[in-house]
Amino acid sequence: MEHKRPFLLGLIGGVGAGKSTVLSFLEKHYHFHVIQTDLTARRLLEPGEAAYEKVVSLLGPGVLGPDGSIDRTAMAGMIFKDPTKRQAVNAITHPLTWKAVMEEAYACKKCPVVIETALPSKEFRDKCDEMWYLYTSEENRTDRLMESRGYSEEKSRAIMESQAADQEFRDLADAVIDNNGSPEHTKYQVKALLKGREGIRYT
Incomplete structure (x- = not known):
């Protein structure tokens, strides 16, 4: 009998969206294997x-x-x-x-996989079982980049403008997670999306 491939999730969103928070949560509590395209x-x-x-x-x-x-x-x-x-x-x-x-x-x-990228494409979407878009407003993304990475507002805006637009992310996503609130609210949305998934349990 052929071995079933584990669940493959795509996580997309622009720079400063907070994808690392979601990745850490998926890895720690749902035992996802995390792949970040930028690190690769x-x-x-x-x-x-x-x-x-x-x-x-x-x-x-x-x-x-x-x-x-x-x-x-x-x-x-x-x-x-x-x-x-x-x-x-x-x-x-x-x-x-x-x-x-x-x-x-x-x-x-033997475990589910999540691939994170700021470079969405239909080709990538077609390889995934599901794709989530982590949405954060440009204002919040700019503030986070200035605080966490020491970027200037000009540099933050320039990087965001060079990436895909909000609608492009939305067009490829099966679900949109709003990350403009607290980390707890974001985690609640992740839990709701994964509830009842075969072979995926919260621990």
Whole structure:
């Protein structure tokens, strides 16, 4: 008899939406295996990993730090105001990242999996059993980024403008979680969405 693949959940939302709070809750109380696409992408940019040589070849030695690793701040400076370079880097990193992410997800046989990303797509949606959108207002996201990461208001707004719009997230989601209130209210919504799911229990 073929082994049934565990429940695969997609969690989408923009920068500063508070996805880490939901991921921590899912991992601790529902025993989800957590995959964050941004962390996977960072790993693939390390020396010897799949995207390293291609990105260095594209951007040149100026993208490297003293230790030979890719300086992410330098890379961000190179591509932030140059759409052509940004698209070229994305064309390298995105396919490699999603390949690694899905391989990790499908290798997990005994627990549910949640994949978090700020890059929603129909292709990703079609791979998931369900997708949730964590909605937080731009005002609250800006405040959180300024407080938690030390970003300026200008930088916070610029990053948000470069990401998918609210409606794009909503169009792909099976459920929307409002994260503008307290953490307890957010957790209540998660509990309601998972209540009665086969093989998924709160502990």
